[in-house]
Structure formats: C-alpha cells, structure tokens
Amino acid sequence: MYDLKNHTEIVVQHALDTYLRNNTLSCSCERCQADIMALALNRLPARYYVSTRGEIMTQFTSQALPDQTRVMADVVLAAQQVSANPSHPLDQS
Numbered sequence: 001m002y003d004l005k006n007h008t009e010i011v012v013q014h015a016l017d018t019y020l021r022n023n024t025l026s027c028s029c030e031r032c033q034a035d036i037m038a039l040a041l042n043r044l045p046a047r048y049y050v051s052t053r054g055e056i057m058t059q060f061t062s063q064a065l066p067d068q069t070r071v072m073a074d075v076v077l078a079a080q081q082v083s084a085n086p087s088h089p090l091d092q093s
Helices: 007-022 030-043 052-061 065-084
Strands: none
Touching: 007 030, 007 052, 007 065, 030 065
16 A cells, blocks of 8 residues: 655645744634644645655645745635634633
8 A cells, every 4th residue: 555645735734833833823722723724725736646756746846936825825814714713612722
C-alpha cells in the first residue's frame, strides 16, 4: 500500500500556524483550527503524491507566489468565518 499524502494540507497547516502566531481569534482551540483547515482545504485544489519524487515535484510546482498568496487568503477567510461563527459555544472550547 502506498502512503498517499496531500501537499495542500501541509501548506495550509503551515499557513494557519503563521496566521495564528500573528493574529488573535475569538477561539483557536483544536476544533476551531480543524474547522479553519477544512474550510480552507475545501476551497483549494488537492495536490496528492505517493513517492519522494512526487513530493519534490509537487513542492516545486507549488512554490509559485500566486499559490502561496491564495493559500493564505483562503486561510484568513476561513479563520474569519470560524471566529465569527465557532462550531461550539465559546465557553466550551
């Protein structure tokens, strides 16, 4: 069985970590972070790979500035949506 990975998920996680270091949300619990990831990933194209060569090729093609900008924009939009409407009461995070 091959180990199937989605490069976009890794990039979105990195962008979310960067965003959270520099911004304060009403809640940044694991549930809210997962909701942000899900919203952002649903807006972005998946980039799956199964081999080291595939990983290198995927990383190379995703280094273009528009892709990085789009990822951060989708993370920011998702974070704003989740912050405005968390999927749990704020006192139960």
